[in-house]
Amino acid sequence: MSTQTQTETTTTSETGVARLRELWNDYLPYWFIAPMVLVMLLITFFPGAYDLYLSVIEEPTFDVFAAEFVGLQNYATAFGRGGALHSFIITVTVVVSALALESVLGFGLAALVAGVESERLQSFYRVLFIIPMAVAPVSLATIGRIMLNSEIGVIPYLIEATTPFAAPAFLSEIPLLTVVLLDTWNWTPFMFIIFYAGLSSVPDTLIEASRVDGAPLWRRYLHVVIPYMKPVVFVATLIRLIDLFRTFGVVYGLTQGGPGTATQLVSINIYEQMFINNSPGVAAAIAVVYLVFVVAIANIVIAKVGFEGVWD
């Protein structure tokens, strides 16, 4: 843009290298942004389009003209036999409850740590609390399988040894809750660390002023602190929301969607349709609906709240 008007024409050297260098410098922004745009086009438009194509044909084939068009039959199978609706309900349940738990816990911990007086202790807690994020979901699933196992698990053992209650069978009786709790353990640090940074940006004078009013603590947070850090809360929640819809490893490692279909997230349903039932059409049909669903939700959230205050 502004580079093209650059007055470097004085050095009109005839060598090819210099010519190339000139091209490079004159069109620098284009060279800089082109690879990103190409990769982005490939990863945003191609998968959706190809899913759509796969979902309306009989057998996957590269020859578009040889493909046997079957209309919406795969969609009907997906929502009939495929149990797509059930897996959407499971997914939404997990996403909403994990998001709520992680936000509240993350904010509570951030507020508690921010109030610690000694700076050294504060950074100790800050570093300690981010560690669960280092655990890959699939490792967390293995930890869960070991520690929650009704026969050999240490957590059921400790519950029964130290409390009068009988330990629930985490993986067979309350699998959905177990999944939510494991994800909460894993990703509360994400909310915590962002909220903590947001809280430390709230000016002390603002908090002092609201304290003088004699407002109770929860109202100070609800009406003063949270509105002030709204952009931070918005972005943290949005990104965690998006990432929760990507959940796969922890559930697949823990229960593989079971027992039965009790924890069959949409992503697991699609995986099973594709690789266990060998029906790519049905898998693609659910994938198309899931894509539209998640992108729509994220965009509704963005439209409702907006990036105001994030970009000014």
Add this chain to the structure above:
Amino acid sequence: MASQNPSQSPSQSQSPVDTGSQRLDKDTRETLVSVARHGLLLGWSFVVLFPLYWLASMSLKPPGQANALPPDWLFLPTVYNYIRLAQDGAFLAAFANSVVMVSASVVLVLLIGVPAAYVLSRYDIPMERDVLVWILSSRMLPPIAVVIPFFVIFRELNLFDSRIGMVFMYVSINLSLVVWVMKAFFDGIPETLEEAARVDGATRFQGFRKVVLPAAKPGIFSVAIISFIFAWIELLFGLVLTNFKAVPVTLFVYSFIGSRSIEWGMLAAASMAMILPVVIFLIAVNKYLAAGLSFGVVIKE
């Protein structure tokens, strides 16, 4: 939050007369709040550490003792499981695969993303906000929906079970993060820096490489590590797109679960080997973690 409850009643019953007793009140109140605060924080610390402690202790127990109940709280630690793991060719191959593929993807995603972020930060892009949301939308696409087309395509292109294919998939999950975070970092670097360099005769590219990039180092460092982590913990791509040659370490750990007689000690050791490097990385970037994880939004504050 519950720790704050005791603070409510005294603050409401403020009377201007007896300042002496109120001071005492305030002190005891603060002590109470502080005790409750640290109680809660220690409680959460326990929740965070216990599973990790358990995993570590399992990996250090001799076989057969790993899952003994009641637990042997006192035991003679042994590195037996780690030695067996180090002799396991499949584990070493998967670990090396992950290191190579994930590192390559981080280098590539930085090469693609950082210059693009610079342009987005410095030039007037038409509909810039829409472009940014479009870039973010690549993160909204659930990986399972993305991986099915690539599974079909990769088979045709001979990229199935190849490291190149996996590197590309890893780039795809991190590109939006890199662009967003680096744009925010570049926005925070005053343009006068480059202008001064230009006046001194530097080209735009030199200005970018010699002036802007060094100033953005913390951002690049943190976004590189966060990208590394997101790719490192990814299971689905390995599960779908590899079967032998390009198997990542996550898939190796997963395949442990499926096997008939699980060797708990070795499984714990393999998990520890996966977790420890990431813990070190996280601690190394903990100051910039919030900026990176919030897609660069927090640093503007």
